[in-house]
Amino acid sequence: MGDTGIGLHELLFERVVADPTLSSTSADLVLAAVESEEALTAVLNGGSAPPRADVAEGAEPDGPSGIYLRSIRAQGFRGVGPAAALDLQPGPGLTVVTGRNGSGKSSFAEAAELVLTGDNSRWRDRQTNKALWTQGWRNLHAAGPTQVEVDLVVQGRAGATTVRMSWDEGQALGEDNWTVQPHTGQQAGKREPVTAGWLPGIDVYRPFLSYGELGALLDKRPTELHEMLHGLLGLGVLDDARDRLKAARAPYDARAKAVKDAKQRLLAELASVDDLRARRVEELLGATRPDLDALAEQLLAEDADTDAIADLHAVVAIAVPTVDEVAAAGERIREADRQLAEVGTPDATSAGAVAALLQAALDHHSVQGDMRCPVCRTGTLDADWQAATAAEIARLNRDAAEFRAAHAAVQAAVEEARRLVTTVPAVLRRPLPVDTDAARRAWSTWEDARSAAPDELPEALRVAHAELTSAVDAVQAAAKQALVRLDETWRPVSSRLWAWHEAATASARDASTVTNLLKAESWLRVAAGELSDERMMPFATRSQEIWRQLRQESNVDLGGITLTGSGNQRRVLLDVTVDGNDTAALSVMSQGELHALGLSLFLPRATRDESPFRFVLIDDPVQAMDPAKVDGLARVLSEIAKDRQVIVFSHDDRLADAVRRLPDAAHVYEVQRGARSQVQVVPNHDPIRRYLSDARAVINDSDMPDDLRREIVANCCRGALEAAAHAKVRRVRLGRGDAHTDVDRALTDARTTHDKVTLAIFDDPARRRALLPHLALIGGWAADTLQACKQGAHGGLEGDLNSFVRSTRDLADLVLR
Template identity: 40%
Template sequence: MSDTTSLRDLLLARLPGSGLSAEEQALLRDLLPATQSRSGARSGTVYMRSITASGWRGIGPAATVRLKPGPGLTLVAGRNGSGKSSFAEAAEMALTGDNFRWQGRTQVWKKGWRNLHEHSAPEVAVELGFDVGSDGEGAKEPVTVRRVWYGEGLEESRTVVEEAGQATGEVVHDVIDAEQLSLYRPFLPYTQLGAVINGPLTTLHDEISRILGLELLSDTDAAARARAKTLTDTENAAKALTATVIQELSEVDDPRAKEAITALSGRSPDLDAVRALLQGHGAADEAHLARLRRLADLERPDRPLIAKAVTRLRSAAAAADDARHGSAEDARQLIKLLDAALEHRRRHPDVSGCPVCGSTDLLDRSWAERTRAQVERLQTEAAEAEAAHRELVHSVREVHDLMRPAPAWLQADEPSLATLWRDLVACRTVRDPRELADRAERAEAVLGDACDQVREDARRRVTAQDGRWQPVAVRLSAWLGQAEAAQAAKPALKQVKAVRAWVRALTDELRDARFKPFADQSGQIWRLLCERSSVLLGAIGLTGVGPQRQVSLPVSVDDADAPAFGVMSQGELHSLALSLFIPRATHQDSPFGFLVIDDPVQSMDPEKVDGLAKVLDLYAQHRQVVVFTHDTRLEEAIQRLGLRATVMRVSRQTDSVVHVSSVSDPVSQALAEARAIALDPHLPPEVADRVLPSMCRLALEAAYQDTARRALREAGVGQHAIQERVTRPGPLTGLAALAMGIRGKEGREVLDAVARDHGPWARELIQGLNQASHQAPATPVGDRVALVDRTQRLAKEVLAR
């Protein structure tokens, strides 16, 4: 799967030759979703090293399933209720925080998640290995993702990421990318087998499309579809509004309304005529209304404030008159005269004559000192007159300041009122306090009353103007905006349709090319699972776009087309689900090197179980495939077909105590027993020399049987015939011949072939084991451990064929 960026580059590179116009190409670029940065999850192929659970589902005290972190098939078997599925669900819960078992279920289904016998806090954990090379041995430091519950609810949990037993502070998405976990989800519980095919085919279509890396195109088409809907809605809204406005206009007795109806009633409404009508209305009536609205909001001079200032002025004038006719005023006037004389003396210190009366030697130093002392005495006496004078000056200024000019617009809107306002302003030239008070008071009263009258008149006239036509004119203006939007939407909608057509064609092309390997893989899985079924599955495909998108599942029964779900048995439906799930979970771009499948055998007949064993073996060549099952038929099929698998047994005892034990394969078991005999110091030598060769021969028989089964199966021999041939009594060389594909050869020729493949030592080993197994050895075995080592070496090489 190409990532979004590379698909974006491909799309943009094809634009110049797309046949789209420049505007349509610009539209497509605008519709493209923004690029998204990749997650910072750890790199490398992820394998599982172990699954641990405690207090979880059917598991009480902590129990662990240990796994080899690399490609291979592991079968975890156990009866119903043993706790095997609890391990599968524990792994899913630890990494995803959810279980398919509970998706869409009520709370009743979630009540059994805690174990009834373990009272400590539940925990589930998965130890992961990250392989950055090709050896699959977990080249990077293992990481444990642990989910711990701190409350009673299923959702009351937290995750801890650990390395070397220590918390790293990371979250699970720092280890595994959440998007990839959703995209290539490597867990298939039994409950999901049915959901894969029972769910909406649109959902399955989208999930597969995401794997194909076409979400950029589907998102672009969705954005274009949304844009087209918006444009279409705009056109439809304009049409609906036209009918409504025409009805409203028909109810207005006004020539302009009739003109508007004519403009709106044509096949294509005359937008220019409507604009002209509204512009005329705006140029004339709106200017008039604007004048009236200004007058309606006119504010008169502030009467209370002016009245207060006039009262203060009159009081200040009276106080000034009283002071003027009293001794205080005389003192103030005398101070002025004496200050002037002192100023003259200061400016002319050498002149002592009086400039007023002409007396000589009068304004000397002694006179100046006496005069200054007199001024100081008179200042105290003149303070009252000075304060009255200052108050009068301030009062006059205050009244002048309140005589503000009229607004500039009033000159043109209401000239008569502007004249009255000028009379008010003229008061600013009056200096006499009493005259100023009287004129200000009269001017304000006349102007204020006039302002009130003009304002009320303007308000009445505005109300009269905003009659029945004004709302209709506003409605017509709104219609014009909608109609203009609809007019602009037409070419835009045409552009969107052209863009969608091109994106759909590109989607079909890339989808067919990218989906073919997926479809081929699903077909291969189906054929292995349903080798002898009368139901044939054709080439799976992705069809349709938008709401019509789905997964095509062409099915025929005895060459007659049939609906897939209607003619398939439950086993075939589960086989179909596996055929669709496995290619997704094992996609080449998936970082998950493991696949966890729970109870896939149910509802399958024996032939399909054999097919399932073949499918699992096929994918176990490059994946860590872990299968949980209670059905012994899968284990039997694996053994019968000579497939390699690690088998683990889960058993449950009282109080939910769960044990997991490894089940050795026949070769390993025979070698282990042989090595135990070789290392037993208490076993009499004559007994060891007699029993040990037989045990070693059993190990080689098991190895040759395993290899022979695989060779015969690859040669197309049926299962019944294979079982008969590999279990037929005979010399070890007969099994070796089957394994090497050299049927019909004499024992000596088979041994020569063994020597060519493995070396002379291997021929000598087989000869020695055959002889010792049928008669007492003439000579002691010698180094018993060395004999077991040679047997193990040959068995390993035979199994590796």
Template identity: 40%
Template sequence: MASIPATVSDEDAGQDDGGESAQEVMERLADSVLGATARQWVLAALHGDDAVAALARGETVDGIAEDVRTPPPRPQFGRGYLGRIEVQGFRGIGRPAVLDFPPGPGLTVIVGRNGSGKSSFAEAAQAALTGRNPRWDAMPAAWRDGWRNLHFDDSTEVSVDLHMDGDVGPTRVTRVWTGDSVRSARGEVVSPSGMTAPLRSLGLDPELARYRPFLSYDELGRTVTGRAVELYDTITALLGLTGLAEAERRLAKACDRLAKLRDRPGRDLSYLVSRFKGATDPRAERAAELLTAESIDLERLAVIAADDGPADPARQLVMRRLRRMSVPERSLMGDVVNELRGAAMELAMAAGTKGDRARGVVTLLRQALEHHQRHPQESDCPTCHAEGVLGADWAQRARAEIARLDPVAASAAAAYERAEEARDKARFLLAPMPSWLPVDSELGQVWAQWEAGAKISDLGELADHIETVGRRFRSAATTARRNAGERLDDPTDGWAALAEQLAAWIDDARSATRAHETLIPAEQALDWLTGLAGEIRNERLRPLAAQAEHVWQRLRQERHIDLERLRLVGRGMQRRMAVDVAVDGVDNEGNAPGLLSQGEFQALALSVCLPRTLIPGNPFGFLVLDDPVQAMDTETVEGLSAVLAEVGRHRQIIVFTHDTRLPDALIRLGLPAAIRTIHRDATSNVWVDAPGQYGG
């Protein structure tokens, strides 16, 4: 079986963040059949968000081709190897402990029981370079707060020596924790010349995230079973396809926005039509007709939307009068009702009494005297026609009778006077409906009932009428006055709001027309770029996938599961790396997790992760693996030992494990490896035996 090559060729795996892939797109674009506008979209997508947004707005973007051809340079690093890890006060390590490595390619296996300090060394090295450890992030707060060693009271420090190609000595990275938080560390770098600088001066953060030279058991598991987009992004970055993926994302996002602009008027049309059909303004009726026509005339609609005058001047006059209309106060209506009922009670009490009869006689005599005074020459009674009864003597006797009866009639007369005053007040309230008020309006209908109360003679019934109908009348009048004020604030009587909605819809419709015209070349560009991106991804992924398949073949031993291929598929939140497998010769495209055991998961993750160590441009000549053999059976461990030794010919591979099957397999197979044993006592003193060299 062919061995793993030292690297993936530079032609097959990108080292840039988009420059080479952009250049390749430019070359393919020059030979494509895309129109000029579609080509501009491709160039804008490669250039950046601002250029894409400008094209979407219909603006002309100049100079983007030249900008695309000159990608920003990436910092260059010599390949670095681990020479030493020094740890004190960190997790399981108390007093200072040192772990030395030959700074170059080769396989080193550190084996020890659980709790011997293996992971403490591995995580300390990762923390020194990155300031964090992915395993910490998944742990509860109680675990993170207990990261300091309990047997060591001095400062917590970690130092890592990196031997960079071309340097005369090591670059020492040191991180010292100053607080209780695991993230409270400060780091510094001492160059081979002795110069001290902040850790960030190395500029390795993007490369650490890209190439991941530290892999724990948990991280290996998440490689296949974790978030699909994370593995996609990692592999895309390794292959130098981040820029191309971003260009595809920009273009897809722009097409999506343009499609939404194109479709928005259609989505809003039915609601808008329902609003206009429910309005009484004749302009709304005309607008509804135009909006439901087979071909919508935007110019005619714009004329209607621009008409902001009142719909009915006569109605405006009614509104002004309504706003000035006086509405009876509730307290006044209550006073009149009380007065009517009080007067009615007094009348009822006076009825049939001597005073009531005396009042009647007095009233008749006064009327007769008044008639006699107006017609002194007449002596006959105008009612009974008795002759000669009305004369001076009669008048004198009548006045004497009135004088005698007045005191008797006084109380009854007062009751009648109160009743008349109460009626006058009621008649004042029951004013007739004004001629300008439409009788078919809500207020007009209630007012007709209200004024009908003026015909009621019975005081009690009149009081009931004012009390019951008066409530409805007052409510209707108050509402009409308020509505009139609101409508007068909008002289168009509600049309202004509808016109504003119509104008906004017209703007959307015009934008939709432009968006449709803009979207056609944008979608052509997206289809072309998506197809080309797939080709480039497959080309660059092919050697990495071939290495992964080779590693899998070594690891799978006698299993009947074949790793068919790796594919980068989808975009946006749907992007993922598809792992196609065949079980017993039957293809199962993209559904590997459902078929693999936990040990096979680990083997598959190693198949994906180990080849990226060999990617050109990877500044880390080392890979640290913490317990990679968990859940593997003995045959898989033997396959892994062969793979690690093979990769160790080209890179520095450091493995921490508690499983003695790995060193046993290396010894049994005679594979080259430095195998060392790590120990830890009850007070957190950790030491590592001198290396033993096995094989050749």
């Protein structure tokens, strides 16, 4: 099905290199944005992106992969009272779990979904059902604690992992104790609390599909279905990259907007000034794109004593960090120091070295095997030592990592604080009509504070900043007074014009960066669309293949699947046609067709090669499906089961019957629910064996009256014969290509047992009179058995019942030939 996250960087790099329309700067921005925020910042600052830690093609993703289900257990949960288990074969293969409505079979499906995801899709999005769920999730017949758990087996690993969710009596649904416990062979590991993200990929590849979710799959909001497929294709990386580019562009856009708004305010102010100088500047500033060089020349020409005025403006424009910025920088240092003090124990500082030493010992032991300690000559290096040492290494590595992180945080906070300190502005060193000595001395003190030791830096900066702020405020006030004295009317406007000119010049310098960022965003938008189409193609092809098998006699066809739109307009376009005509097909499809289409979207998602889950669990997929689609579903599931563990729950025996008609073997179980919610899972045999097994059980019931026993045995045997006839007719007629509807009609028209057996043996209902002579030629017992089945169901069955059941079995075998 192709790559998702793995290989995406390489695909983008190839496209970037091959695109002659993309400048080198924009290309660097694209690749850096895809990599990380830090890489993008580095490129914007004129540097190169840090090297990327590539993921090798085909590398194993984080977390376990090749996960199968070995067992689902429940106690006191939903329809299950006393503890019950559904044991499974942890490997590829098809398992069908049948049972009447209310038998408790769906409780196993819901238990598995809940314990692995922490949620249940059947109830999640429905307010009415959610109330029923929160009130009825405990079984009414089970007192005490409630518990659900699954055993997971990971391909290539010994043992299993048990995931459990339990509730004490009286606890609410959300007050669960959710744990995971690994097992290696017979050894049980430590049971740990489940944490967020403990099972990577469970949201993207979600291997569960309930009946309610199947019905709602195509009812999802357009953005929800889009997000499901978009995340599945691994295109979230490109969304993140575009978000980073947009965020990087935001400060530039904000500065450009501030310049534009300030320009309008200045034009309004100039219009109110009755001065020829204002008219000349207004003409330059009013252009769509003002000539900044010409504006600067005009301002210089209009200012008297140009050098002094410019210097005074420069003094007024001097900026120092705010009190809050300095205080915040100091607090970050102190907080980082506190964090370092908490983790910087003597043991933590040497944890890395000790871990390396112990790792070397472990490596030595793995090569040499068990031995006496080569250092102390007293201890023994054995399996217990190895396990304890591995745990100690893990702890030491965590301590060392925490210490390194805390130390790095201190260094980062100190560097950030020191960046607040800049050198003395050059204007303060020039001769000015105001006294700048105090400001220069304060600034020199401010520069010296940068060299203070890290633990003394916050206080040094605070003290020096207070002095600096006071001195700069004083010199700026003096500079403003000097400017006022030079020109009461023009100078305030001129001062603001100079400030605007400086901001506009900076914004103009930003223009090329903004252009490159916009080009990078645009290029990524187009590339995302193209990659979306490319990656969607195999997914859509697989969905079409599944739909073709499921649709059977439907006149609805599924074409392409396309992701389109952005923001709140994102949606999935399904190219669905009726008899080859474009139409709003979803509105005219039957519920069975909609379910089949939903399965066509679910199965490719849940069975992608990249999914770590090698199982899919589907609850009641055949409701509202006609027999043709049930047969098609059986074939689809059997095909998927060649390399997946497929577990299907259904109260409809048609799926189990269809699966039995396939050449590939499948496990079929039945969930039976007894008094007080006692649930058991038993093998489910074909209907013929089931009827005959029931007959034998009745024969062995010594408490049953004999006349009633004989009537029930006759009914069971008649049911076995009719089941054999149904199986034979379906096998023959469907095998030669008859439509399911025609086969069903023929079986419906065969109203009696005699008619059904006639149809099975002769494939011609009109030959009903020839049936008994035909059976008589085979043997008198065959005709007698058929007659006994028909008549004995109404009473009067005579003879040995065990012999009668054996004869019925032989006749059923004959019908099936």
